[in-house]
Amino acid sequence: MPEFVDILNAIVLFSNFVLVPAISYGAQLALGALGVTLVYSILRFSNFAHGDLMAFGTMSVILITWGFQSMGISFGPLPTALLALPFGILCAIGLSLMFDKTVYKFYRVKKSAPVIFVIVSTGVMFMTNAIVRFIIGPSDQRFMDGTKFIFRPREFKEFTGLSEGLALKSTQVLTLTVAIIAVAALFYFLQKTRTGKAMRAFSDNEDLALLSGINPDRVVLITWIIVAALATTAGTLYGLDKSFKPFTYFMLLLPMFAAAIVGGIGSPIGAVVGGFVIAFSEVIVTYAYKKFFIYLMPESLEPSGLMQFLSTDYKFAVSFIILVVVLLMRPTGIFKGQSI
Amino acid sequence: MSYLIADQLRGGYGGADILNGCSLSVDKGEVAVIVGPNGAGKSTAMKALLGMLDLREGSVTLGGKDITHMSPQDRVGQGIAFVPQTHNVFAGMTVEENLEMGAFLRNDDITGTMEQIYDLFPILKEKRRQNAGELSGGQRQQVAVGRAMMTQPSVLMLDEPTAGVSPIVMDELFDRILEVKQQGIAVLMVEQNAAQALNIADKGYVLVSGANKHTGSGEELLADPVVRRTFLGG
Amino acid sequence: MNALLSQQNRAPLAFSLMALLLIAVGMGQSWPFALAIINLCLISAIMSLGVNIQWGYAGLLNLGVMGFTALGGVAAVLISEAPVLEAWSVGGQGMVVSFILVVITIVLAILVHRNMTSGWPRKAALSVLFIGAYFTINHFYEPSVLAIENVNPATMGFLGGLGLPIIFSWVVGGIMAAGVAWVIGKITLGLRSDYLAIATLGISEIIIAVLKNEDWIARGVKNVSGLDRRPVPYELDLQTSPWFMDMIESMFSGRLALLSDVERVTALKQLIIQGSSVFVKLCYTGLFTVVLIAILMLSIKALNSPWGRMMRAIRDNEEAANAMGKNVVRQHLQVFVLGSAVVGIAGAMLVTIDGMFIPTAYQPLRFTFLIWLMVVIGGSGNNLGAVFGGFFIWFMWIEAEPLSMAFMDLVTMGMDQASDLRNHLLKSAPHLRLFIMGLTLLLTMRFMPKGIIPEETRLHSV
Incomplete structure (x- = not known):
């Protein structure tokens, strides 16, 4: 039997490398997937430009953050980016509405097939991608300031006397807090307000919504505003936690799609749950459990290999695998989304 | 002069005309029923009244006002409510939310109207927190009618409200429709179950090829041997 | 003008224009460069045909x-x-065993799937099968992979080919x-x-x-x-082959005759080097x-x-x-x-x-979405359209970069040489090509939804 301390150490180890990172990544994906799912259920297409919208919003936040920093404005222990977030959201809203007016509206009026929307959204993806790279360049940007850690592994070790350390980055707490606020606000809006209910009605049955006098243009407008806000928030949190790189954000598209589809596309709760499912799977499947089992197993049974299901390089592939499996086994997702 | 009048309608969905000079009218506190064989243009006539069809000729007036060129949304604002044949509820929303959405255009207090609907369809009050998609076919039709009534319309149009429901439910639904009529609302409906519908109708229209073939009160049409033989199955 | 743009004339017109563009690159930039573009255009056209x-x-x-x-x-x-025999000898056996095990797993999975009715027993059986297979296969697979990858990792570390x-x-x-x-x-x-x-x-x-x-x-x-x-032959081999040297000499004999003996030797050498590259292309x-x-x-x-x-x-x-x-x-x-x-x-x-x-x-942008642009812009459903799309979009993809550079040079002409904005704009100019691509796609979808050479409309029946 392992000693009690060893069990504690194993739990701390697991928390440090799996639980905490997966929770914050899951929250970021959940916010992103909410945007994908809202576009899908109200505008009725899979938006391939969503990752790049996220990149654009985040880029705006970064530029404004730099502006604030050069003016000497800071947010105390919190990252300045949080102050810049509302302005970044405005920029992303502007871009979304511009593309809606110049591109999507035409096909919406024509009632084009979803495939056509997918193709034009890739056009928007190209353009947004180019705008971001043109303005901020293709390379890595870090824009995190303020306090980095709530506590460091060393402090944790000293405090608890355990041999394993646990780090808690302030961005991780921040991510979860902001995500909870954003999701709660969104759900309140959708469930309790007149406009939110109108959006759900429009998503549920467009013709009947029109017969009830719901103004489709207004629904579309509000959808883009919410989607842009969610995308910018998700992107900023991801960038604070890790770093900002246009290509990475483009690649986030697939885990976000995966999260939305796994949860049940069109279902906001599904998007949130899906985000965590994807994040946890990615981290759990690619974590090497060797040390974890050393703590828990008697010496004679200690594992020889790394005890890893898939090498870390496959991290991104995990979400695609889950996506494909879900599409095949249960295309409506965990929370029955809109049927195919 | 009736409240809602469609006069000599001609038009279709871009191709050949489906309506060939069809005329309808219904007054407040009246039930008018449109019957006829398949493909006679019954539903099309109703869509024309809603403004979902390009009319080449003819006019539609509501309370003396010409609404021929008004958009469907604006007609809803003018007091016309419509219950489509299928997909007529918000399946993923609760019964109560369905009713709220029906009143979307209203800015006044809607609790009174909602109580009236619950009085009319008591089962809905019981199920008001349940999603409309989970209800039985008959209950769903009640939600659909209830949603339409939430605008406090002057005209209620129903497209085959009894399609796919059992005869018992059908009778109950017709009873409710008579109650709606007693509130002083003009009711216009298209029906497949012609005999039963004409029973409650003040006015009946038999459409054939987009034109009026027979017109009269429900009783008259039911008594007319030609109508009985040709359209009511003897 | 309308007759010129009618369906039958679109394809010849588009291809002639494409040829002119490529010739212009050959004359203006260089022939090896133009040929490099053409070769990639040809490959793009094949991809585009596949997607079409x-x-x-x-x-x-x-x-x-x-x-x-x-x-x-x-x-x-x-x-x-060439096959890496050493790698095969250390890890080949394990890989072959793993491969056979994968095949057996798939066969078993299919058998289970076919013979059991759907429900949790089948799901459980499949799960047990897959988990068991994962560990069994890994037992052979992992050590073999390690062994193979350790064979001379700097130059080999793989099984090689045929x-x-x-x-x-x-x-x-x-x-x-x-x-x-x-x-x-x-x-x-x-x-x-x-x-x-x-x-x-x-x-x-x-x-x-x-x-x-x-x-x-x-x-x-x-x-x-x-x-x-x-x-195709290698450039270096060509440069030492007598027949090739003779061919170049006779092709340029007129020009070479005007030069002095010393100059002629160096000029010929230069021509042969250039010629070999062009010849290979x-x-x-x-x-x-x-x-x-x-x-x-x-x-x-x-x-x-x-x-x-x-x-x-x-x-x-x-x-x-x-x-x-x-x-x-x-x-x-x-x-x-x-x-x-x-x-x-x-x-x-x-x-x-x-x-x-x-x-x-x-990268998906280059190898998936760009090919899609070719098909959609060229004309989906029309094979000639897809081929044209392959040529045109590849050409744009290559030439959009110098064009955006030139455009930015023009824009920044009036600016201070040292200004940050000017430097940034010049540095970022290459990213404009993604913008041009996206814009081209959107404009085509909007104003020419069937592409530049659209599918012929015909009556057909099932």
Whole structure:
């Protein structure tokens, strides 16, 4: 039997490398997937430009953050980016509405097939991608300031006397807090307000919504505003936690799609749950459990290999695998989304 | 002069005309029923009244006002409510939310109207927190009618409200429709179950090829041997 | 003007314009550069034909083009590289055992799936099977992989290939892509259009992830370079071959005669070096043209055959075709496999001309979305349109960069030489080409939704 301390150490180890990172990544994906799912259920297409919208919003936040920093404005222990977030959201809203007016509206009026929307959204993806790279360049940007850690592994070790350390980055707490606020606000809006209910009605049955006098243009407008806000928030949190790189954000598209589809596309709760499912799977499947089992197993049974299901390089592939499996086994997702 | 009048309608969905000079009218506190064989243009006539069809000729007036060129949304604002044949509820929303959405255009207090609907369809009050998609076919039709009534319309149009429901439910639904009529609302409906519908109708229209073939009160049409033989199955 | 732009005249007009553009590059920039563009245009045209078979004929939205291109590329490595016998001796056995075990697992899984009724016992049986198989296979697989990757890791560390001429890989690449497409198609073709797009996009990323991380296949991110056994002569060999030197001398005899003896020797040497590069490129151009024309002829023939008519009928009205007893999913699987095979062929050709295989170079923007631009802008459903799209978009992709640079030079002309904005604008100019691509796509979709050379409208029946 392992000693009690060893069990504690194993739990701390697991928390440090799996639980905490997966929770914050899951929250970021959940916010992103909410945007994908809202576009899908109200505008009725899979938006391939969503990752790049996220990149654009985040880029705006970064530029404004730099502006604030050069003016000497800071947010105390919190990252300045949080102050810049509302302005970044405005920029992303502007871009979304511009593309809606110049591109999507035409096909919406024509009632084009979803495939056509997918193709034009890739056009928007190209353009947004180019705008971001043109303005901020293709390379890595870090824009995190303020306090980095709530506590460091060393402090944790000293405090608890355990041999394993646990780090808690302030961005991780921040991510979860902001995500909870954003999701709660969104759900309140959708469930309790007149406009939110109108959006759900429009998503549920467009013709009947029109017969009830719901103004489709207004629904579309509000959808883009919410989607842009969610995308910018998700992107900023991801960038604070890790770093900002246009290509990475483009690649986030697939885990976000995966999260939305796994949860049940069109279902906001599904998007949130899906985000965590994807994040946890990615981290759990690619974590090497060797040390974890050393703590828990008697010496004679200690594992020889790394005890890893898939090498870390496959991290991104995990979400695609889950996506494909879900599409095949249960295309409506965990929370029955809109049927195919 | 009736409240809602469609006069000599001609038009279709871009191709050949489906309506060939069809005329309808219904007054407040009246039930008018449109019957006829398949493909006679019954539903099309109703869509024309809603403004979902390009009319080449003819006019539609509501309370003396010409609404021929008004958009469907604006007609809803003018007091016309419509219950489509299928997909007529918000399946993923609760019964109560369905009713709220029906009143979307209203800015006044809607609790009174909602109580009236619950009085009319008591089962809905019981199920008001349940999603409309989970209800039985008959209950769903009640939600659909209830949603339409939430605008406090002057005209209620129903497209085959009894399609796919059992005869018992059908009778109950017709009873409710008579109650709606007693509130002083003009009711216009298209029906497949012609005999039963004409029973409650003040006015009946038999459409054939987009034109009026027979017109009269429900009783008259039911008594007319030609109508009985040709359209009511003897 | 209208007559000029009528359907029949569009194709010749578009291709003439394309030829003029390429000639202009040859005259203005250089002929080797123009030929390099042309060769890549030819490969792009083949890829675009492949995607057109799927999208244009059948309406399948395959966003996994990148994956099939990479599979063709791997084929080039596996065909042309010499086998690494040492690696085979240390790890070959384990790999073969693993492979056999994978096959057995799949067979067992199919048997279980067929013979048990659906429900939790079947799910449990399958789960046990897969978990058991995972650990058993890993027992043989992991040590073998380690052993193989440790064989001379700086230059080898993989199993090598067959040591055959690389041109065989054009066929093998097609077959490999077709094989994988069959499996993918089997599992994804029942999905709705945009789900199919997402699924294929994801699968292509999985393919690339495998190629990057399984070093024993093609050295992963360590790349395979210096692929030889190529179908065209090497520049260095040409430069020392008497017949080639004589040919260059006689071609330029007029110009050379004007020079003094000393000058003539250096000038001739220069001409031979340039000539050898042009000659090699021309050889490729010739080979690629043959492949393109062959595939184009077959595609046109297929499109006009009863099979092609049925395909279009399914695309235009799936329900009706279904009702008439056409097996839509099976027909879709056929086009999916065929189109992917064509993309695989092009992928192998691409690695052949590059002479190296770099898994990290496979990026969805370049290898999936760009090919889509070619089909949509060229004219989906029209083979000539797809070919033109391949040429035109590749040309734009290459020339958009210098053009954006020139544009930025113009914009920043009045600015202070040292200004940050000017430097930033000049540095960022290359990214404008993505912008141009996106804009071109959006404009085409809006104003020419059928593409530059649209599909001929014809009456057809199932």
